[in-house]
Amino acid sequence: MFTTLLIANRGEIARRVAATAHRMGVRTVAVYSDADAQARHVAACDTAVHIGGSEPRASYLRVDAILDAARQTGAQAIHPGYGFLSENEGFARACADAGLIFVGPPAAAIAAMGSKSAAKTLMAKAGVPLVPGYHGDNQDPDFLQSEADAMGYPVLIKASLGGGGKGMRIVEDSAAFAEALSSCKREAASSFGDDKVLIERYLQKPRHIEIQVFADSHGHCVYLFERDCSVQRRHQKVIEEAPAPGMSEERRSAMGQAAVAAARAVNYVGAGTVEFIVEPSGHFYFMEMNTRLQVEHPVTEMITGLDLVEWQLRVAAGEPLPMTQEELRLTGHAIEARIYAESPEKGFLPSIGTLSALNFPPHVTFENGDVRIDGGVRAGDTISPFYDPMIAKLIVRGADRDQARARMIQTLGEIQCVGVGTNIAFLRRLMSDPAFAAADLDTGLIERQHDSLFPTAENAPDSTLALAAAALLADQGMNTSISRAGVAQADPFAQTDGWRIAGLYKRPLTLIDNGQSREIQISRDGQHWFCRCDGDSRAQAFQWQADSLAPRQYRLRIGLDGRDTTGVVILRGDLAHVFVNGGVRVLQTYDMVTHARVQSSAHQGGLTAPMPGKIIAIHVKAGDTVKSGDALLVMEAMKMEHTIHAPGDGTVDELFFAVGDQVTDGVELIAITQA
Known part of the structure; x- marks a missing residue:
């Protein structure tokens, strides 16, 4: 067994490999980019070497830098992880040429399976059944379209060297083929350095x-x-x-x-x-x-x-x-859910930002157990546009599928993540979905169950508003005196429990819930607290207990007219993130100046970038007339293409960026006058 292992990857796989290697008595070396200097996988290894800039091409895809790091540290083997150079034939050969053990298959095996087209030819000879399709070398667009037309729609275009959903498009009819092929080839070239594709019948x-x-x-x-x-x-x-x-x-x-x-x-x-x-x-x-x-x-x-x-x-x-x-x-049975920084309600667009809070339940471990988390980030880390937006993998095991699914639902409901949008609530709905529960599975399940998986947002219940109000009061030093009724205080004027000499304390609060203003009034009369929501004439008896988990994070138990509700509220800026009943509701404290600014900007006719990225294609020019749903431009972020569509009929007034420009999240891309 070798004594020193270099891990040529990042995130949770690097941390996982390091943990196993250490258990086996093998010393580990991490490599990191400018964006990863403080990353969790760096801390998990015995030694770390900087290999370049934040972009993968400037660091994790640099064969020379990784081999040099191995020489510097005396590493005898390199584990490529999954992603980056893990399936790169040239990297495997370079490791062998440098006298290093590549923890993976021989370069010849990678080469044989690296091209989907060549692999399918090889599999046909080995007697492995194949989906009908075209896997040849002729990449002429007209020829490929003719093959697709002859095959019958729908068809699937796939990057020959692809993976992870990149460079893949479903085409429903002949008219949409040319544009889908062009997009597929661009994405394939960007992600894999080769724009070759294959065409298959879509099952x-x-x-x-x-x-x-x-x-x-x-x-x-x-x-x-x-x-x-x-x-x-x-x-x-x-x-x-x-x-x-x-x-x-x-x-x-x-x-x-x-x-x-x-x-x-x-x-x-x-x-x-x-x-x-x-x-x-x-x-x-x-x-x-x-x-x-x-x-x-x-x-x-x-x-x-x-x-x-x-x-x-x-x-x-x-x-x-x-x-x-x-x-x-x-x-038994095991289920894994990938927790991503993304917005399911916005077409699963990646979410960029800093994880200001990331809490997993105490029974979750990194090692094997009935509930396990494989994660490469922690609170304070940044989800950047340079790498995959996966936060962690949650893996559960049960005696059977129903028990595993129940454990997954429970654990997902106990995770709190603030700073980026996540798919946690979506995953919990998915686990509870009747089709998933019945194992009625196929690759179109999410689209098929769209209505139940993406329910229309309803107003937050009074209990959620009360949890946010209690957290805001606790954050300002207020505490309830309910549990201390009748206890004499040395100096009543020094207390922070809402005591007033006249006996009556009132505290109005305004929260923005799903774009709507919600009015709350918390009051104390003697030793009794009350809560009114949205001007309800009936005041509900109110009490709360708050335990501080971390700065501006509170575990709360509230009572409204004798009905107890527990939850966790994390306060960040003017936002209250209320985690209750396995979901999260984000409420904003009302600020008149900010509200006026938002209302003003809502009437502007521009389209903004949904995330940081690069403009790779523009389909319109100033003066063009567009229809609702027309493709306006294409952005690339995290090696995936995202098309920006016209929200309605209108005329393009101005384009603010050109192909190749990098743009930040929320910047205005196009000005359009609505028809």
Whole structure:
């Protein structure tokens, strides 16, 4: 076994690899960019080396800088993580040329599976079933359109070297093909340095099921069962679970053997994932092979009791696989949810900002257990536009699927995150959705269940407003005297419990809830507190208890007319983030000047950037007439394209940026006069 390991990645995978390596007695080296100097994975390793600027091309994609860091620190092996250079044939070869162990498959295996087109040709020869489509080298747009037309719509355009949903488009009809192809090629070139694509028939209501394989250098290869990754948004996985619901032993064996055949066809060594698309009939087709460990590997660890990173390190050191196929067993059910900094209600657009608060329940651990968190960020860290916006992976295990799902719902409801938008509340709704609960899964589930997963926002209940009011009072030093009634105070004028010599104290508060003004009045009469909401003529008996968790963070229990409610309120600036009943409500304290400014700007006719990014295409010019829904321009952020559409009919007055310009969140992009 090598003694020093360099981890050529960042975030939660770097931290995870470091934890396993340390347990095995292996020293670890982190690499970091300008944006990551204070990152959690840097602190988790024994040594850290700066390798360049914040942009991946200036740091994590620099082969020379990473190899130099290995030489500086005496590292004998490099773990590529998942992402960046993990599936880069040239990097694997460069490691070998430098006398370093690459913790991954041979460069030849990466090359064979790196091109989706070439891989499908190879799989056809190995007898692995394929989705009908065109996987050839002819990339002429007219030829590709003719192939799609002959195949029949809908079709799927995919970047040949792609992954993670990048460079992928579903095309419903021939008229939309050219624009989708152009966008796909731009995104593929930006993300993978190659704009080659393939065209496949788009299967209706398919499931995405993948098989974890492991091979060693002694000729052994096994499959560690399957993961269902069907629940996706924008072709990216949101929920993963193992085993796949409804999987029969016969199909599991057939898919497992097909996956092993795929691995053997390229003389694979190490951890890999063979991904299949599965029709409702049960027919399955090879999609691609990921020649690395994947983000969702913890669910496999949960049901097998194995540490796949340890397996990686042992295989890379030349050891045989620790177990045979016959010795492998699966127990229970595991579910993983990816917690992202994003706004589900805005098409899952990434959210950028600083995590001013990030609290997980105390029973969640980084090591294996029934509830586990794999996270690479902490409170105070920044979610930047340079990297994937994943905050953490939450993984739970149960005796069966229902218990695992219940644990996931409970734990999601106990997480508090402030500073960026997150998908936590959305994930909780998804876990509770009848279709998901019944395991009625396919890659279109989120779109199919849109109405229930994106409910219309309703006014916050009185209890939520009262929680915010109690936190604001506690934050100003106010405390309730309810529990101390009748206790004499040495100096009543020094108390902060609302005492008044006349016996009556009133405190009006105005909160902005979902764009609406909500009026609250808290009052004390003698030893009794009352709360009125929205001018209700009936005052509710009110009491509260507040425990400080951290600066401006409070765990509260309130009583309204004898009905108790508990929650956590985190105050940041003029916002109260109220976490209650597994959800979060953001309420703003009313400020007349700010409110007037917002009202004024609401009548301007500009379109603003939904996030920081780069303008990569502009489809209109000043003077053009546009219709509602027309594509105006395309932004790129986090290597994904986001099209800005016209909100209504009108005329373009002015464009404020050109192709190639970097823009900040909220800046005005285009001025339009509404028709």
